[in-house]
Amino acid sequence: MSALDSISTRLAYTEDQALLRDEARRMLATRSSIEAVRALHPDPVGDDPAVWSELAQLGWLGLLASEEHGGAGLGAVEFAILAEEAGRTLLPTPLLAHVLAAKVVDVGGSAAQRATWLPPLAAGGLRASWAHVEVGGTWRVDDTTVEEEGGRLHGTKAFVWAAETADVFCLPVRVDGEVRIALVRRDAVGLHVQGEAGLDRTRRQGRIVLDGAAPEALLERPASEVEAAILPLAWTALAAESVGGATAALDLTAAYAATREQFGKPIGAFQAIKHPLVNVLIATEQARSLVYAAACAIDQGNDDAVLLARMAKAGSADAYGFATSRAIQFHGGFGFTEDCDAHLYRRRALASRPALGDPDHHRARIADQILGARAP
């Protein structure tokens, strides 16, 4: 594998990490069962405040934040574990959005800014989200069209997770020709939130219109530096969440195929069902290997992190799409109903695919990294 020979990341998984996974799985199975998730569909807020408090008590809302500021100071592997478990149950609580936003503050803030903002974020008293996507779908911080002028912000961000429930947004803004990360409160005068009609009702999103709102702070470090630290983590977490979801969709479908009978036998005995499900299994397990490779690379501070995280994001999006498409198909007419859980996962997979780059995007960058950029 000449071009990939230099990958040197070591896989590792501690007892504590295994315990964290078990605890997360137990907790989410009882507090965020798929029935509970469905029950939140008509809810205007879309997530259960009691679950938020419980996540706060477990220390998971401050998972990545520094210990000196009340965080758990844990790493990408732990984040991947929680994301994977959250993905299995389609947890509507905006855990990923919040943990990533807190990490933005941790990475980008001055000592004073971190001391001010991190403790309430880690404790969960303040809910945050990362608002970095443009209306047209570009999502790099350098793409931002939000402008700062005389201490006021003007512009619009879209596809913001938890837009209607976050207390504070981290968003990239242009200040004197430089891009910085601003912290803006949702209740700031001149900030308007419009919920979007999302395909995936288990992850609420919306638009933020800034019409002269004043930021609470501008993080000290340049936005591009913050983004460089955040992206591999965010790709890996989304990939982990997708692997969790793909696994749940596979389990659901395999269980159905083992019991639903036609032509006098369970449909899972037909290879037209069995073999595609095995292909789903292979795609999902391959993606899971990439997720934990990427997470270990991040925690080891290894240069492989970007490449592996892109591979994980691309591979998991494909696997999730495949798993959930087969989930609907193999439930037959029942799969076409609102009552069957298959479409819930299918919707999440469709909505997550474009987030922070779709598979085509990542493969183009993977190619640049292993082959060198194309000649102009």
Next chain:
Amino acid sequence: MAQEEIFTQEALDSFRAEVRRWVEQNRPPDPGFVLPQTMLSVTTDDQFTYLRDWQAKVYDAGFVGVEWPVEYGGGGRPRGYQRVVDQEMSRAGVPFLINLVGLAWAGPVILAYGTEAQKQRFIMKALRADEIWCQGFSEPSAGSDLASLQTRAVRNGDEWAVSGHKVWTSLGRYAHQMILLARTDPDAQKHAGISFFLAPMKIEGIEVAPLTKLTGEGGFNQIFFDDARFPAERLLGQEGQGWEIALATLGFERGASDGAAGGRSDVYSYDIGALIELARETVRDGRPALEDPSVRDRIARFATEAVAMRFSRLRTRIPGLVADRPMALPLMAKVESSEHLQRLADYGCELQGYAGSLTKGDPAAVDEGEWQRFYLNTYSMTIAGGTSEIVRNILGEKVLGLPKTR
């Protein structure tokens, strides 16, 4: 406490350096004839002798059976060392080890099920390629449904007498020993009536008839047994235990079980690195194919698969990371790696454009037609040792809990 590799990285690194140095200094000379791509296609006596000498040399240097017990001629080192040797050999592009059946399938089951006398008798000779092994499982009407095999073994006093017909027997023409499945109790239930033998090949009553493969090479054979007799102590395990041992053998053959004494069983020298080189050399629309966005996308897909396979292999060693489905990764490795290489080889041929329609012998063939030979050869991996379809059945049933297909 991290559940990491048990060996220390430094010791392994210095071992790697030692292997690399040795390989550089002992690279065998160009044979002056075309070598087969794997042990499955050894066709001529020249090829056979050359490859057998090479394995003996590697063994004498201490790089075959590196992890196997010292008392049977192995190196007695911890797990992880053999893989280093395999990787270095593959990297250096030196020939493969011819006695793959002995090193990777027969040897491990003899270590697991054999008597002390059997281990003493067979292991070291297999490691050094003093005795070549072949596998007599498949029959004309028992392939995927292996347990329906009909070759009979009858016990007469201190001897077994075997009659029947085996097919697709790789290396059958050169082998000294065979792992043989035969029915010893025709009245017992299908799986229960089978026994496992370590049968001598160079005896009366055994006739070998070569077959020609789709690449035009030999390697495969039919084996006819007509009252072939060998001593009773050639039985491995108990009478009727054959199916259990056969499954263990297939576990090794499919790469689902660790423990081979070397042999780069799954390594053709064509991989993602070779594909990238090919794309660099190939011109498309007046530019290197490597610059074409659709080629780049395909390469990125293959690269992603290759890296995922690599980390899947590493992940099998970390119990916490495979806790939910412990059997998934070992069972899926064969399907995934063989089909990955098949797609990759196919794409290599496609990238060549019109030149992809040429083969060995044409001066304009790319890389002397090796990609085409490689592509045809990849079907050995998707068919032998349990076809992809059969392995998918097993995965569906053992891992996903789906009902049996009948």
